[in-house]
Amino acid sequence: MALREEGIDRSFVPGIADPAQVTAARRSASGWIGRVVFGLVLIAFSVLFVFPLVWLLAASLKPGAEVFSSSLIGSQIQVSNYTRLLDLVPQFGSWFLNSVIVSGLAAVTVTLSSALVAFGFAYFRFPYRNVVFGFVLATMMLPGAVTMIPTFLIWKSLGFYNTLVPLWAGNLFASAFYIFMLRQFFLGLPRDLFEAARVDGASYFRMWRSIALPLTKAALIVVFIFELRASWTDLVKPLIFLRDVDLFTLPRGLLSIIASSSITGEGHFELLMAAAVITTIPMLILFFLGQRYFVEGIATTGSKG
């Protein structure tokens, strides 16, 4: 300011460069190097996250003796590892089917029951609503280990030990995390919509089914996908409730392969890797198909939590 008042045009004064220009020049010089370093760091981290999965797939296709060799592609690509795995572990097909059944039922039941409860909290006025909702939130903090033993005893006394039922049926009773999430979405719906339906004589159940659910489809898909993943990857419940090998889900089956003397004990790690690939691939497909929902779900729970 002072310079301008004195009538001096800075750009013509030798030795006094415009500070803004200097920083701009410095920034573009360091910017070029900076961008290269930035790109390299980003790529290095990406490799760190992707490479183990690439290695997993590669190892599942190598001859057994070459699993630990440094090259990704072995002396031959052995797709036969997968058929050998199925020969050695004839139950693998049932494991896959069990996983599909359990995670499908778990996801459907938890989505519907949580949506029902969430709507109850979002729409109705009733005494002590906030206190009750506080209880819902509090159960999220409860470590699973505290209820694990009695839950085991309950299902056992009902005659469901060594069946697939305990792996999903608990989801009939909604889940705190999903109630919390869906409630946020239901609260976002304009109340007028429901009042109009009520004037037309729609029951509350119908309002839930024909107005609330269709309008929150994206959120319901988030819940469905989250639970599909949670159930598919779960080890604890199958470990507690299943005894018969035929009833195992994929993670439980994979654990039995890790612990087995006939496969891992004999050093057939290529078969272990093939089993891990089959366990993982459905989740990767699910993720690529539902990526948008995954990201949305995680980001919103984080910012609202």
Added chain:
Amino acid sequence: MSAVPATTTRQHWWSSPSARREVRWALFFLSPWIIGFFVFTAGPMLWSLFISFTSYDPFKGTAPWVGTDNYARLLADPSAQLALRNTIFFTMLHVPGQVIVGLFLALLLTRVGRGAGIFRTIFYLPNVTPAVAIGALFLMILSANGLLNQGLEAVGLNTPYWLTDPNWVMPAIVIMSLWTLGATVIILFAALRNVPIEMYEAARIDGANAWQQFRNITVPFISGPLFFVIVVNLIASLQIFSEVWAMFQGRPSAGPSAQRASLLYVPYLFQKAFQDFQMGYASALAWALFVIVLVVTLVQLWLSKRWVYYENG
């Protein structure tokens, strides 16, 4: 002073017939959760508290009262103390690791621009990998001649026996756990994108350097999500089970010394409950964990009041 006659009995808003109807419907909608709460949460909590004062035998169905014996045993049990020590060690490395690396990657993503989505996907891939598959994969990667040691050897570092040397199994578990930090990155990245860009411009005009901008703008603005990420990771890391079980306690060939050195709290609890069938003692372990998690959560909530910045006051 009051215009309301003292004789009026206080009426609740829910005493009118239409409001009652609404309450009944609310009960219908809430019924799955209410049943679930009593049958699968509150009931089991009380039951496990009761069991923790007995030497419950799941085969005979008897529960002889032993008073506080299980809790006294817990305080004297070297294995329980080892499991707790290992869990604290794990948590103290895992949580800062998750948050620092996660925040670093989220900051990187903010500078990528349009391609950020691709990298976000890449960082999240490990999170969709089933825990047991991660365990199987890291058994290979961390084995004596595995990928990690091949890398360490290439740069001339020494190559520990990650899976068998008792001094190295806990660091191995931490390394494995840091592979899955995609959720942390996504949450922090979403938070970073909400920081108003004008704030940075104003700070730059005031001559704030990059660190000062980070310290005084970024951190306060994302302190809510940052707090969320810390609490969630902390609670989860106290309860880590599946990956570790698949690599050590659930794998007989891991050998007793590695199984012992890698013993964490929930795996130990699981052993006591479902392998030794000492369900009374296991319930005491579970309640001790509950108290630990509760204390940690309350301390975090108290701390958050001091350092979390809320935009809306």
